[in-house]
Amino acid sequence: GLRGGWNMYQYPLNPIQVIDPMGLDAIENMTSGGLIYAVSGVPGLIAANSITNSAYQFGYDMDAIVGGAHNGAADAMRHCYLMCRMTKTFGSTIADVIGKNHEAAGDRQGQPAKERIMDLKNNTVGIACGDFSAKCSDACIEKYNTGQLFGLDGIKADNPIKAKQGSSDASNY
Structure with a gap:
């Protein structure tokens, strides 16, 4: 439940639990999870x-490296990477x-239109x-480096990212 402990209404090893672990957005789970399950079964859910x-991560x-976890560069790269991997896996x-x-799930929770766009x-x-x-x-880092990603306040790649930089090894992905 919401106060901790075991949730008796949810399968405890649910492979799509990251999407909505408390079951508060059933529409997103039914649509995305159902679509993936219909196409790829349980292995698809685990892959997703x-x-x-x-x-x-x-x-x-x-x-x-670049900041912008919310509506900035890192957020843009995360969206790019997620959709790239989903495309490679599911089309x-x-x-x-x-x-x-x-x-659309974000819209139901009051996400500003600019963020959705x-x-x-x-x-x-x-x-x-x-x-x-x-x-x-590599592809999403290149899109960042060449200014092809979008942030609410714009994204300036003043310091281009290398494949291996700092303590984060972007080539691991």
Whole structure:
């Protein structure tokens, strides 16, 4: 439940729990999870969970380098990376539906329209990377370095990111 302990109404090893662990957005879970399950079954759900975790870690690592975890550069790269990996795994059509559905869930929770537009633009960049690039991390870093990602206040790649930089090894993704 919400106070801790075991939730008797949720499968405890749910592979899509990262999407909505408390079941507060059933629409997103039914649409995205149901679509992935219909196409790829349980292995697809497990892959989607792994991709989501990897995207959040990528965003966290990029935030340590360039900042902007919320509506800035790191957020843009996380969206790019997530959609790139989803495209490589499930195809561009399903990745697009997942991305749009996720932003629709944000709209239901009061997300500002500017944030949704920014995220959808970065999702589109990520889907294109998934269709045409060998490695999602490298492709999204390149999109950042060349100013092709979007942030609410703009993104300036004053310090281009290298594949290996600082304590974060972006080439791990």
